Amino acid sequence: MFNVLIVDDEPAIREGLTTIIDWNSHGYRVIDTASNGREAIMKITQHRPDLTIIDMRMPGMTGLEVIEQVRKENSRAHFLILSGYADFDYAKKAIGYGVDAYLLKPVDEDEMIEELQRISMALTKERELKLRNAEEDHFFREHMVESFLFNENEKGNTDNINHLGLCWSSYQVVLVEVHGQLDGDSLYLNALKQKMTSYFDELDRGIVFSAGPHIGVLLKGVVNEVGVAEALFKELSAITEEWHWTLYAAAGNSVTNLLDIGVSYASAAELLHHRFLFEKKRLMISDDKQGMMHKYNNTKIVTQADEVELSDKLYYAVDIRSNDAVRRVLEEMEQQIVSFGNTEQVMKSSYAQIFSMAINKLSNSNSDIYPVLQEYSSFISDVYRQNTLTELRRMTFEYYNNLIDRLGGISKDTVVKQVIDFIQRNSNENLKLELLAEVFNYNSAYLGKLFKNYTGEYFNAFLDKVRIEKAKELLSQGLKIHQVASRVGYANVDYFHSKFKKYEGISPSSYRDIEKNSSHTSE
Structure with missing residues (x-):
C-alpha cells in the first residue's frame, strides 16, 4: 500500500479526488490533503508520502515551486501534476523536475487510474530495490561488526566503514x-x-x-x-x-x-x-x-557442614509447621549462599542440595507425609529452571507455604509444647537448644528458662530421658547395644552406656537381659 498526499487550493477538487477513485483497490491510500504550497511542504516533510498529487497553480506558491523545494531534500519524491491549462512551458518544466505524470483538469477517472497503475509499478520496483539494497547493506554492516568482534584478522579492513555509514x-x-x-x-x-x-x-x-x-x-x-x-x-x-x-x-x-x-x-x-x-x-x-x-559481597564458601546445618533448620521449620520459621531460614540461606563471586549454577546447586536433604528428612521422619511430598517431586528440578534469584525466592516461598498448608498448617500450641513435641519426634537427631531457639526465633537462654519452668528439666536432661525411654523400647526388642545407641541419637556407644546407667542404674546390656528373662518367665 502506497501513501498519497493530495494538494489543491479548491476544496471540491480535494474532496472529489479523495472519493472518486477507489484508492485501496489500486494499492493506494490517501493519508492527508493540503490547500496550499506551504502546507504541502510541511505535510510532505511530516508524512513523507510515496506520491503527491499536486495542483500546478495555487496562490502564494505554485506546484512547481513546491516540487523544486522538495527536490532539494528528497530527490526521489514522486509527483503527479494537475493543471487547468495545457501549457507547454509548464509541462516542459515539470518533465525537467522528473514528475511522474501531468494531467489536465477536469481529471478523467480512467486516465487517472491508468497513470496511478503505471506509477504503482515504478514505486513497487523502487521499493524492492531499496529493500534489496538495505538487506545487502545490513548484511555487510553485520558482517563487519561480527568481524571486529570475533575475528582479529579483519580489524585492519576499515575501508568500508565510511561507505556503510558506520562513522x-x-x-x-x-x-x-x-x-x-x-x-x-x-x-x-x-x-x-x-x-x-x-x-x-x-x-x-x-x-x-x-x-x-x-x-x-x-x-x-x-x-x-x-x-x-x-x-x-x-x-x-x-x-x-x-x-x-x-x-x-x-x-x-x-x-x-x-x-x-x-x-x-x-x-x-x-x-x-x-x-x-x-x-x-x-x-x-x-x-x-x-x-x-x-x-552480594558475601565471600564465604558454603561447605557441606553449612549445607547440613541449613537443611536441619529448614526441616525443623517445616516440621513445626511454621511459615515464619521457614521464611527466616530461607533468608539465612540466601545470606550464606548468594554471592557475586559464585556462578549461577553453583548457587542453585547449594539450594538444591539443602532442599533435597530437608525433604529427605521430612520423608524419613513421617511416612504419612510421603504422598504429600510426592506431589512436589519436580520442586528440585524447578530450582534449576529459575532464571533469577527473585524468581527462585518467590517459587521457594510458595512451595514451602503450600507444603505447610498441606501438612496441617501452623501449630496452635505454645512454643514449649512445640519444642517438646519436636524432641519426641526427632530425639535421634543432633538436637541443640541453640539451633531450636534460632528456628523458633527465641533467645536460647530465654527459651532454656521457659523450658525448665514448664518441664522441670533442663533441655539436655529432658532430651537424654526421651532418648533413654526410646532406647529401653529398642533393647526390649533385642537389638544390639551399638544399634540402639545410633538409633536414639548417640554416636558414641560408651557415652550412651554412661547415660543409660546414670538414669536407669544399670547398663544397657543388663537391662536387655532382664527384659529378655522377664519375657521368658511370662511365657
Whole structure:
C-alpha cells in the first residue's frame, strides 16, 4: 500500500479526488490533503508520502515551486501534476523536475487510474530495490561488526566503514537473552533477530548481529541512565511480546572507536552473566554491577557442614509447621549462599542440595507425609529452571507455604509444647537448644528458662530421658547395644552406656537381659 498526499487550493477538487477513485483497490491510500504550497511542504516533510498529487497553480506558491523545494531534500519524491491549462512551458518544466505524470483538469477517472497503475509499478520496483539494497547493506554492516568482534584478522579492513555509514560518535553493544518454551530453538531466535533488525534499521538506531546464544545490537546512542535503560527494555519487550518470552538484556560500556567494540561486547557479556542476581525489570547497565557487588559481597564458601546445618533448620521449620520459621531460614540461606563471586549454577546447586536433604528428612521422619511430598517431586528440578534469584525466592516461598498448608498448617500450641513435641519426634537427631531457639526465633537462654519452668528439666536432661525411654523400647526388642545407641541419637556407644546407667542404674546390656528373662518367665 502506497501513501498519497493530495494538494489543491479548491476544496471540491480535494474532496472529489479523495472519493472518486477507489484508492485501496489500486494499492493506494490517501493519508492527508493540503490547500496550499506551504502546507504541502510541511505535510510532505511530516508524512513523507510515496506520491503527491499536486495542483500546478495555487496562490502564494505554485506546484512547481513546491516540487523544486522538495527536490532539494528528497530527490526521489514522486509527483503527479494537475493543471487547468495545457501549457507547454509548464509541462516542459515539470518533465525537467522528473514528475511522474501531468494531467489536465477536469481529471478523467480512467486516465487517472491508468497513470496511478503505471506509477504503482515504478514505486513497487523502487521499493524492492531499496529493500534489496538495505538487506545487502545490513548484511555487510553485520558482517563487519561480527568481524571486529570475533575475528582479529579483519580489524585492519576499515575501508568500508565510511561507505556503510558506520562513522558514529559512539558505539555500545547491547546483548539480549530470551527464555521461554522454545529455549535454544534457532528457528525462533532467527525470527526474533529478523524482527529486531527491521525495527532498528527502520529507526536507524543500530545494527543487529548474532552473538552465540544471544542477539546483539550495536547502538549509535549511549545507554547509561536508568530511564533510558527502562525505555529501551520496553521497546525490546514489545518486539518479543508475540512469543511470550522472558527477556533479559545488558548494555556494555560505550566506546568511541569502532575497532574497540570488543571492549563493549565483553562488558555486556560479563554483566549479563550476573543476570541471576539482577532484580529489576529493565536493561542492565554498568552501574548495576557495582550495586550487585555491594549487595552480594558475601565471600564465604558454603561447605557441606553449612549445607547440613541449613537443611536441619529448614526441616525443623517445616516440621513445626511454621511459615515464619521457614521464611527466616530461607533468608539465612540466601545470606550464606548468594554471592557475586559464585556462578549461577553453583548457587542453585547449594539450594538444591539443602532442599533435597530437608525433604529427605521430612520423608524419613513421617511416612504419612510421603504422598504429600510426592506431589512436589519436580520442586528440585524447578530450582534449576529459575532464571533469577527473585524468581527462585518467590517459587521457594510458595512451595514451602503450600507444603505447610498441606501438612496441617501452623501449630496452635505454645512454643514449649512445640519444642517438646519436636524432641519426641526427632530425639535421634543432633538436637541443640541453640539451633531450636534460632528456628523458633527465641533467645536460647530465654527459651532454656521457659523450658525448665514448664518441664522441670533442663533441655539436655529432658532430651537424654526421651532418648533413654526410646532406647529401653529398642533393647526390649533385642537389638544390639551399638544399634540402639545410633538409633536414639548417640554416636558414641560408651557415652550412651554412661547415660543409660546414670538414669536407669544399670547398663544397657543388663537391662536387655532382664527384659529378655522377664519375657521368658511370662511365657
